[in-house]
Amino acid sequence: MSFLQLLFCVSTLVFVIGVVYKAVRLARMPLHLRWDLYPIPHEKGKGHYGGSYYEEVDWWTKPREVSRAAELKEMAKEIIFIQSMFHHNRPLWLFSFPFHFGMYLLTVFVILVGIGAIMALSGAVVAPDASGIVGAAVYYLTIIFGVIGAVLAAFGGLGLLISRIVKPDLRHVSTWTDYFNVVLLSAVFISLLWIWNGVDPSFAYTRAFIGSLVSFSSIPALPMAVQVHLTLAALFLLWLPFTHMTHFVGKYFAYHNIRWEDHPNIRGSRLERSVVEALGHKITWSASHIKTGGSWAEAATDTGNDTEGEQG
Amino acid sequence: MSRDKTTVKDFANTKGQLVQLDESGFLTLPPPYDDLNLQPRIRPATDEARKKYECDLDGVIGFKFPRPETEDEKRQLVEKFLSGLKKLFDRENNWPFLQPLFVTMEYCAKCQTCAQACPVFNESGQIEIYRPTFRSDILRRLWRTYVKKGGRFIASLSGNDISVSWTMIARLMELSYRCTICRRCAQTCPIGVDNGLVTRELRKIFSMEMGIAVKPLHEKGSVQHLDKGSSTGMTPVAFLDNIEFLEEEVEERTGLEFKWPIDKEGADILLIHNAGEFLAWPENPEAFAIILEAAGINYTLSSDVLGYDGVNYGVWYDDVQFAKVALKHAEAAKKLGVKKIVIGECGHAHKALTVIADRVFAKEYNIPRESSMTLLLDIVKSGRLKLDPSRNDDLHTTLHDPCNMVRLMGIVQPQREILRAVANNFQEMTPHGVHNYCCGGGSGFAITQDGNFPDWRNSISCRAKLRQILDVFQDIIEPEHRKYVCAPCSNCKGTLRDMFAAYGLFERCNILYGGLVELIVNAMTEIEKPFLEWEWH
Numbered sequence: 001m002s003f004l005q006l007l008f009c010v011s012t013l014v015f016v017i018g019v020v021y022k023a024v025r026l027a028r029m030p031l032h033l034r035w036d037l038y039p040i041p042h043e044k045g046k047g048h049y050g051g052s053y054y055e056e057v058d059w060w061t062k063p064r065e066v067s068r069a070a071e072l073k074e075m076a077k078e079i080i081f082i083q084s085m086f087h088h089n090r091p092l093w094l095f096s097f098p099f100h101f102g103m104y105l106l107t108v109f110v111i112l113v114g115i116g117a118i119m120a121l122s123g124a125v126v127a128p129d130a131s132g133i134v135g136a137a138v139y140y141l142t143i144i145f146g147v148i149g150a151v152l153a154a155f156g157g158l159g160l161l162i163s164r165i166v167k168p169d170l171r172h173v174s175t176w177t178d179y180f181n182v183v184l185l186s187a188v189f190i191s192l193l194w195i196w197n198g199v200d201p202s203f204a205y206t207r208a209f210i211g212s213l214v215s216f217s218s219i220p221a222l223p224m225a226v227q228v229h230l231t232l233a234a235l236f237l238l239w240l241p242f243t244h245m246t247h248f249v250g251k252y253f254a255y256h257n258i259r260w261e262d263h264p265n266i267r268g269s270r271l272e273r274s275v276v277e278a279l280g281h282k283i284t285w286s287a288s289h290i291k292t293g294g295s296w297a298e299a300a301t302d303t304g305n306d307t308e309g310e311q312g
Numbered sequence: 313m314s315r316d317k318t319t320v321k322d323f324a325n326t327k328g329q330l331v332q333l334d335e336s337g338f339l340t341l342p343p344p345y346d347d348l349n350l351q352p353r354i355r356p357a358t359d360e361a362r363k364k365y366e367c368d369l370d371g372v373i374g375f376k377f378p379r380p381e382t383e384d385e386k387r388q389l390v391e392k393f394l395s396g397l398k399k400l401f402d403r404e405n406n407w408p409f410l411q412p413l414f415v416t417m418e419y420c421a422k423c424q425t426c427a428q429a430c431p432v433f434n435e436s437g438q439i440e441i442y443r444p445t446f447r448s449d450i451l452r453r454l455w456r457t458y459v460k461k462g463g464r465f466i467a468s469l470s471g472n473d474i475s476v477s478w479t480m481i482a483r484l485m486e487l488s489y490r491c492t493i494c495r496r497c498a499q500t501c502p503i504g505v506d507n508g509l510v511t512r513e514l515r516k517i518f519s520m521e522m523g524i525a526v527k528p529l530h531e532k533g534s535v536q537h538l539d540k541g542s543s544t545g546m547t548p549v550a551f552l553d554n555i556e557f558l559e560e561e562v563e564e565r566t567g568l569e570f571k572w573p574i575d576k577e578g579a580d581i582l583l584i585h586n587a588g589e590f591l592a593w594p595e596n597p598e599a600f601a602i603i604l605e606a607a608g609i610n611y612t613l614s615s616d617v618l619g620y621d622g623v624n625y626g627v628w629y630d631d632v633q634f635a636k637v638a639l640k641h642a643e644a645a646k647k648l649g650v651k652k653i654v655i656g657e658c659g660h661a662h663k664a665l666t667v668i669a670d671r672v673f674a675k676e677y678n679i680p681r682e683s684s685m686t687l688l689l690d691i692v693k694s695g696r697l698k699l700d701p702s703r704n705d706d707l708h709t710t711l712h713d714p715c716n717m718v719r720l721m722g723i724v725q726p727q728r729e730i731l732r733a734v735a736n737n738f739q740e741m742t743p744h745g746v747h748n749y750c751c752g753g754g755s756g757f758a759i760t761q762d763g764n765f766p767d768w769r770n771s772i773s774c775r776a777k778l779r780q781i782l783d784v785f786q787d788i789i790e791p792e793h794r795k796y797v798c799a800p801c802s803n804c805k806g807t808l809r810d811m812f813a814a815y816g817l818f819e820r821c822n823i824l825y826g827g828l829v830e831l832i833v834n835a836m837t838e839i840e841k842p843f844l845e846w847e848w849h
Binding site (some may be wrong): 008026029030031032033034035036037038039040043046049050051052053055056057058059060073078082085088089092124142164168169170172173174175176177178204218244246247250252254255257258259262265266267269271272275276279281282283284285287288289290296299300301302305307309310311 | 315317319377388395396397399403404405407408409410411412414415418419420421422423424425427428429439443445446449462470471472477495498500501503504505506519521522523524525530531533538539563592631632633635636659664666667668669670671673674675678680682683685686687690692718719720721722723724725726745746820
């Protein structure tokens with residue numbers, strides 16, 4: 001196994017483990033108190049203006065009317081178009097949108113490269129003149145998604161970098177990692193365009209490299225430019241789990257478990273049982289007005305009101 | 313004025329007062345308050361106060377925390393702070409908010425989209441310490457340096473470390489009281505990071521570990537609430553006396569003679585007001601009583617300790633105090649065997665009791681809670697009240713949306729439908745609904761009256777709301793037009809009262825504030841005399 005193959009495998013593994021670890025860690029955090037924030041799009045008939053089921057008299061006696069379609073529509077607008085930034089920070093959105101949308105296209109590109117690699121290993125031809133339509137489709141779609149994705153993402157990345165350097169309120173709050181992240185990513189996109197425009201116009205070398213990983217065979221001969229691009233991509237995968245760039249994980253929890261989490265605690269429900277469990281957590285906060293050492297339930301029902309030594 | 317370049321490192325390291333507030337840098341207000349001479353000033357703290365109390369953030373004293381005298385005292389405070397910091401990220405000690413806090417700590421991309429939304433930051437002329445991410449970045453650095461695995465070494469590799477000292481902590485203590493937790497920042501964040509939550513979580517370290525909190529919230533707030541029955545200090549006996557007095561006043565004002573139901577077992581509804589209403593705005597609970605009596609609602613008030621005061625200050629600074637008070641409210645309702653609790657015109661009581669406490673209640677304490685807005689709309693729509701909106705024609709009305717009821721709970725339409733039914737000249741502020749601006753008194757600011765903090769509140773945190781009020785009434789700003797800011801929330805009314813007084817809004821522009829129920833009663837045809845008294849209060 002060559003160094004590049006090893007680096008790529010290790011990076012991919014670190015990326016997958018890192019992302020899964022972050023998701024599992026968040027998912028396993030204890031039940032929290034409600035901290036919803038409106039508008040919540042799944043509120044049927046009310047989501048568009050920010051209303052909730054609390055607007056109904058005797059709301060607990062009425063069936064919850066939830067629109068998953070409305071929720072999915074909002075999610076799509078936010079994920080694909082980054083609508084919150086469109087509305088509240090348009091100058092930055094001009095770069096953030098192509099940056100992210102370009103990456104979605106590049107994700108499809110990576111999948112297509114993988115499909116092409118497996119097809120090539122199984123003897124199918126991935127070329128413009130392939131006998132089967134699939135081979136030609138994979139060939140052309142790989143180029144289309146790769147190039148358009150990289151152009152958009154590179155434009156966005158460079159725009160974000162320049163914004164962070166030039167705008168005082170961004171420059172002021174940034175540390176070196178904030179610049180490094182976008183520089184590294186932009187380098188991945190630009191190097192992809194560089195190899196497309198030069199030594200790998202159909203990404204055949206890239207496809208062959210991925211094929212060598214999948215089949216555990218030795219690395220094919222690769223032009224230096226392709227090696228540079230693949231190295232940058234691997235370094236990015238290795239770096240990403242240690243940064244806030246895993247916000248695609250955090251965002252899911254932020255919206256679905258917190259902002260839009262408005263599930264009411266109805267008497268006798270499973271949620272109510274979880275609440276009882278949560279109140280059993282141990283408390284060791286030590287201010288004198290808190291009965292420390294027991295459970296939260298004990299602290300919350302403690303009738304003592306001792307404030308000795310407290311200020312305020 | 314040149315751009316403020318205060319950094320987080322300055323926050324930790326600078327000696328003396330970090331920021332000098334300069335009113336000429338605040339955003340210009342609409343007429344007639346575009347004249348700086350008509351604006352109140354932020355009075356500088358006296359030399360004596362500066363010597364005695366911590367105020368090295370921005371010269372504003374909110375906490376009134378005495379400066380520690382010895383290095384040993386400072387060291388102990390720092391140790392306590394770090395102990396509390398660790399508990400904030402512990403799944404047992406902070407199960408109530410661990411996941412929301414963790415998401416906020418881990419995922420901020422520093423894009424500054426939230427900065428555009430923050431009224432305190434923008435209206436101050438963009439003073440750096442008031443930037444939503446400034447406070448959060450400090451907590452984030454503290455977490456990385458003192459809690460996360462790898463500690464200072466890993467944090468320093470990315471330039472995200474910080475060194476703790478008493479100076480830094482004392483500033484942070486004050487800085488945790490420069491945000492109203494309106495959560496406009498959270499609403500705009502593309503990722504879901506919540507800088508308002510950071511404010512609250514910081515306050516928890518001070519209160520729950522160090523035993524330090526702003527007096528009106530803690531000692532004279534939740535502690536008094538649990539001890540005497542009300543955060544105002546009003547005991548059950550005093551409450552009952554008050555009710556008797558209000559019954560007489562209602563009869564005098566309206567000719568209607570009826571007893572208010574107190575401690576009525578088996579009633580459908582327990583109505584809980586913010587007890588401040590009884591003292592500062594008695595016309596509000598009076599109006600409720602008139603409406604519910606006329607509509608034939610089977611309700612009761614409670615004279616039980618905590619049963620007559622719906623506030624829950626712990627929601628802003630202390631999860632244990634919050635839970636204690638919420639459970640006491642539920643207990644009062646359980647004792648009376650009511651079907652539901654209805655919350656009067658108090659924003660944070662709405663959010664605290666109905667939403668946040670939803671996962672504190674179980675079994676017999678899990679009694680349904682409802683907003684008075686929905687009940688009132690039901691009454692208005694039912695036709696049980698004979699209403700004539702032309703009785704409010706002498707007023708131009710706008711609606712202030714309390715953050716806790718609207719953006720944080722989704723009660724948006726009922727109060728508007730009611731207003732349209734009882735007041736013909738109703739205009740919306742811009743923005744309104746879930747995108748409203750905070751009154752400036754949120755998170756306990758309304759009741760924090762010590763030192764020069766109210767001056768800061770009137771000049772900075774209230775500024776966006778003042779701007780909205782002046783803008784919506786700009787065409788009729790002259791005093792010959794009566795203008796009413798309907799604010800169905802006690803804390804908002806308290807804030808507006810102080811702000812209006814500071815700017816002379818009533819005298820100069822004839823703008824008054826008040827609740828929603830007063831307008832409803834003012835429109836009731838069975839009451840001959842106008843219920844609303846157009847005089848400053």
